[in-house]
Amino acid sequence: MKIKTRFAPSPTGNLHFGNVRTALFSWLFAKKNKGKFILRIEDTDVARNDLKSVKNILEVMKWLGLNWDEKIYFQSKRFSFYKKIITLMLKKKVAYKCYCSESVLKNKKKYQILKKKKPKYDRTCRNLKNNIFLKKKSFVIRFKNPKSGYVEFNDKIRGMIKFNNSELDDFIIQRRDGNPTYNFCVVVDDLDMKITHVIRGEDHISNTPKQINIFYSLKAKIPIYAHLPIILDENKKKISKKNSNINIIKYFKEGFLPEAILNYLVRLGWSNGNKEIFSLYEMKKNFSLDNVGKSSSILNIKRLLYLNKYYINNIISRKKIILLLKYYFKKENINIKYGPNIEEIFNLFKKRCSSLREIVVSSSYLYNKFLNLNNIFLTNLSNKYVLIVFKISYYNFKCINLWSSSKIWKKIVLMSFKNKLYLKNIINILRVTFTGKLNSPSISKIIFLIGKKKILFNLKKCILFLKKCFI
Ligand code: GLU
Ligand code: ZN
Secondary structure: OOOEEEEOOOOOOOOEHHHHHHHHHHHHHHHHOOOEEEEEEOOOOOOOOOHHHHHHHHHHHHHHOOOOOOOOEEHHHOHHHHHHHHHHHHHOOOEEEEOOOHHHHHHHHHHHHHOOOOOOOOOOOOOOOOOHHHHHOOOEEEEOOOOOOEEEEEEOOOEEEEEEHHHOOOOEEEOOOOOEOHHHHHHHHHHHOOOOEEEEEHHHHHHHHHHHHHHHHOOOOOOEEEEEOOEEOOOOOEOOOOOHHHEHHHHHHOOOOHHHHHHHHHOOOEOOOOOOOOOHHHHHHHOOHHHEOOOOEEOOHHHHHHHHHHHHHHHOOHHHHHHHHHHHHHHOOOOHHHOOOHHHHHHHHOOOOOOHHHHHHHHHHHHOOOOOHHHHHOOOOOHHHHHHHHHHHHHHHHOOOOOOHHHHHHHHHHHHHHHOOOHHHHHHHHHHHHHOOOOOOOHHHHHHHHOHHHHHHHHHHHHHHHHHHHO
C-alpha cells in the first residue's frame, strides 16, 4: 500500500504549534514510509476564510521545509465535484433535502435544550415524498445517518473508539447557500486523494464517526485514523489562537531556526528513547506513530529558546548562520557596511543570545555612526568623573599602535592603576557610552570591534558634549 497523508488546515488564522505539529507528524509519517504528503486548504467556509491565512500557511510550510508532493488542493475550487457526489448521494437516498426553516429548527433546538436533551435534528424531512410545493422552498441537504448500530475505528494512537449511531445527527452536508460542509468535503477529498492515514488533532475525534458513516454510504474503505493529543499552553490551558506565543511565523521573524522548531515540535508527543536532539534525517528515519503518546503535551517556550541556542551554537554551519544573520540585519535596516564583520559579531554574541534576531538587536549599536550621547548619563557617577575617564581614554587609546582587544584591555587596566580610578567604574562608563547598555560582552572586544577611528572620534564628541554641560 502506498502511504499517503495530508495536512488540511482551514485558513482562519495563523498556523500555531498545534497545527504545525500535526503537519510535521503527517509529513514525517509519509516520508518514513516512502509515501506522499499533500497539502489541502479547507476553505469551504467562505465567511471565515481569509487570504492572509492562506499566505501564512504557505509561508510557514515553506520556511519549515515541509514540502508537499502534489499541487496544493483548495476545497473552494472543487465545489462542482462535491455537487456531483451530493447528487449521487441524493439519488442513492443516503442523503436528503431538509426544508425546515431556520426559525423552526432554532425553536426545536431551544425546546430540546430546555428539556435537557442533546440538541439534534428530529429527522422531519428524512422520509418526505417529493412534493411539488416543496420545490420552491429553500433547503439544506442532510446525510442519512444510520439510526441504530455503532461506528467503530481503531485509532493508531488511542486504540478502539466506538460511537453509537443513536448519538449522531442527520448532519448537514450542503448548506442553504449551496455550499458543502466540512465533514462531507473531508470524506470526499480523503477518498478522491487516496489518503491512507488521517493524522490530525484529537479535537476531530467527534467528527470521525460522521465521516466514517459517509465513507460507508459511498461503499468506500475508511482510512486509518491517528488522533494526536492536544497541546496545552504554559498555563496548562488549551492553546488558543489569541496567545501570540504560539504563532509560528513569529518565530521566523524572531530569527529562530526551522531545524530547532521542528526538533522542538517533534518532541511534543513523540519520543525515541531519551534522545532529545534530532536532525531531520533522524526524524524521518525513526518516526513512528507507535511512539506517539496519548497524553497532552505542554508548551515550554524556554525549552524552545534553549534548543534554538543549541542549534545556533552547535548544529547549523557557520556559513549558513552568517548568511541568515545578514538577512536579519537587513530586516532591521542595519547597514552592516559601517561596522564590524558579521563573523566577529557571531563569535561575540552566540553564547549570549537565543535567536538570530537577538544577536542582531544586541549588537546593533556597533553599527551606529554616532553615539547617543545621553547614554553617558546612565551610570550614577558624576559628570566630572566621566569627563576624566573620557579624557584619559582618549589619550591612552590614541597611542595604541596595533589595535587589538588585548592591548585595549591592558590600557584600561593601566589607566585605572595610574589614575587611581576604580577599574569597574572605567568599564562601566565605557560600556554605557559605547553600547548604551549596562550589560555587554567584554568591553575591550567591543572597543576593538568599533575600531580606533570611530572610538576616538566619538570620545572627542563626548568630551565636548560634557564640557558644554558644565557651562
Ligand atoms: N480543516 C480541519 C482543521 O483545520 C482539519 C481537518 C482534518 O484534518 O480532517 O481543523
Ligand atoms: Zn427538515
